[in-house]
Amino acid sequence: MKCSFLQTGDVPHALRFAFILLCMLSFPLDVIAQETATVCLQCHSAQTGRGGMVVQPWKTSIHAENGISCHDCHGGDPKDAVNAMSPARGFLGVPKETDIPAFCGRCHVGIRDDYLQSAHGRALGKGGPTCVTCHGSHDIKKVTLELINEKSCSRCHPYERAAEIKAAMVETERQFMSIEGRLARFKGEGVDTEATDKELFSIRNTYHRLFHEVNTNRVKSESSKLQGELAKLDHILQKLDEQRAKRKITGAFVIAGALVAALLFYLLRKTYGNDR
Numbered sequence: 137m138k139c140s141f142l143q144t145g146d147v148p149h150a151l152r153f154a155f156i157l158l159c160m161l162s163f164p165l166d167v168i169a170q171e172t173a174t175v176c177l178q179c180h181s182a183q184t185g186r187g188g189m190v191v192q193p194w195k196t197s198i199h200a201e202n203g204i205s206c207h208d209c210h211g212g213d214p215k216d217a218v219n220a221m222s223p224a225r226g227f228l229g230v231p232k233e234t235d236i237p238a239f240c241g242r243c244h245v246g247i248r249d250d251y252l253q254s255a256h257g258r259a260l261g262k263g264g265p266t267c268v269t270c271h272g273s274h275d276i277k278k279v280t281l282e283l284i285n286e287k288s289c290s291r292c293h294p295y296e297r298a299a300e301i302k303a304a305m306v307e308t309e310r311q312f313m314s315i316e317g318r319l320a321r322f323k324g325e326g327v328d329t330e331a332t333d334k335e336l337f338s339i340r341n342t343y344h345r346l347f348h349e350v351n352t353n354r355v356k357s358e359s360s361k362l363q364g365e366l367a368k369l370d371h372i373l374q375k376l377d378e379q380r381a382k383r384k385i386t387g388a389f390v391i392a393g394a395l396v397a398a399l400l401f402y403l404l405r406k407t408y409g410n411d412r
């Protein structure tokens with residue numbers, strides 16, 4: 137509801153008051169309406185069987201959190217209940233297993249390419265995992281390295297190679313955390329960390345591109361390279377930390393010194409100052 141007309145002078149007082157009330161009431165409704173604005177959600181939320189079962193898991197997913205709704209993945213017309221699922225309106229339906237990487241890969245382009253050229257991608261449709269084997273389809277969450285675990289990764293082959301990948305990545309992750317801890321502290325103290333932030337961002341991008349190729353040797357060699365770069369960054373930050381700590385101690389000595397001097401001065405004056 138557009139409420140700006142209330143600012144014009146030609147609305148009678150009583151009416152104006154009624155309209156202001158209406159505007160206030162309609163504001164939260166607008167917000168709620170936006171959340172369930174698509175006809176997909178309206179109709180599917182009301183369903184019981186398999187059409188309704190997907191809604192709740194989606195609501196707590198990282199996709200819902202980032203505004204990626206039913207029609208962003210499945211296509212279709214989110215504004216027209218009658219033609220919502222018409223192929224003529226771009227409805228894609230449920231992807232076949234072999235179409236899933238392309239389906240998700242419309243948005244996750246780099247990961248799709250890494251996956252397709254990996255041992256997993258080459259085994260697509262022949263017993264290899266697709267994106268949803270590891271991430272799910274509606275209840276997709278922000279990733280952690282816990283996705284690599286014995287239960288999930290030994291369904292089709294021994295866990296060994298997966299474990300090696302995980303070990304390398306866990307160590308890199310630990311170094312990231314250490315550096316981030318220091319950076320957060322510096323930021324809290326108002327230090328300019330932009331250069332380090334940038335370097336960390338670029339290392340992180342390379343790191344997150346490592347997994348989907350599932351190339352154990354490459355993950356290991358790239359990880360040790362990244363770990364070297366991270367160790368250098370950490371060392372620089374540690375030095376800076378020490379310098380700042382020293383400066384703080386020096387600062388404390390200066391202040392303490394000044395206080396002692398003031399006290400001495402006061403005592404001296406007290407002793408010799410009033411000999412009038």
Ligand code: HEC
Pocket residue numbers: 174175176177179180185186187188206207210211212213214216217218220221229230
């Ligand atoms: C007026 C009701 C209604 C609307 C609007 C609607 N759907 Fe559906 N949809 C259904 C029903 C009913 C089914 C069948 C569910 C079942 O099999 O239990 C279905 C099935 C589906 C399926 C599975 C199709 C298959 O081949 O198995 C998908 C995917 C889907 N809908 C997505 C969407 C999307 C995306 C939108 C919005 C663009 C949408 N729906 C809008 C009622 C609706």
Ligand code: HEC
Pocket residue numbers: 176177180186187190191194199204205206207208209210230231236239268272273274
């Ligand atoms: C991130 C992309 C994504 C989003 C968002 C998404 N879906 Fe799906 N959906 C998929 C994929 C992939 C499959 C097929 C793979 C599978 O069966 O797990 C699927 C399968 C389905 C099915 C068939 C389920 C079955 O048991 O056969 C229905 C119905 C459906 N989706 C409806 C919806 C509705 C309604 C929404 C919005 C609440 C939605 N989807 C949001 C990716 C998505």
Ligand code: HEC
Pocket residue numbers: 236237240241244247248251256265266267268269270271279280281283284343344345347348
């Ligand atoms: C064998 C299991 C597996 C398969 C198959 C898989 N993933 Fe992943 N995915 C993972 C793991 C494990 C991570 C976490 C790696 C990390 O922390 O960098 C991840 C991370 C991600 C991320 C987050 C990357 C980032 O930058 O933080 C996205 C997005 C993603 N996968 C999407 C996909 C898509 C799309 C596909 C299909 C083309 C796919 N995944 C196939 C296991 C898998």
Ligand code: HEC
Pocket residue numbers: 198199202204208209239240241242243244267268271272273276277278279280
């Ligand atoms: C319409 C675009 C779109 C489609 C299609 C899509 N995603 Fe996403 N996905 C996003 C956005 C946006 C985010 C949140 C921002 C981010 O982390 O990149 C996200 C986040 C993710 C994450 C979490 C990444 C992280 O940082 O931890 C995973 C995993 C993921 N998507 C997997 C999938 C899978 C699997 C499919 C197919 C079933 C899929 N996505 C389809 C847009 C999409």
Ligand code: HEC
Pocket residue numbers: 254255256259262263264265266269270283284285288289290291292293297298301350351352
């Ligand atoms: C649905 C079955 C399936 C699942 C689940 C699965 N894989 Fe695989 N994986 C395969 C197939 C098939 C191959 C190719 C044949 C082989 O090397 O064993 C493969 C190969 C690999 C390779 C060797 C790649 C190479 O180039 O030599 C690694 C590493 C790997 N997978 C890691 C993982 C990890 C990590 C997970 C769990 C996050 C996982 N896999 C889950 C099916 C699966």
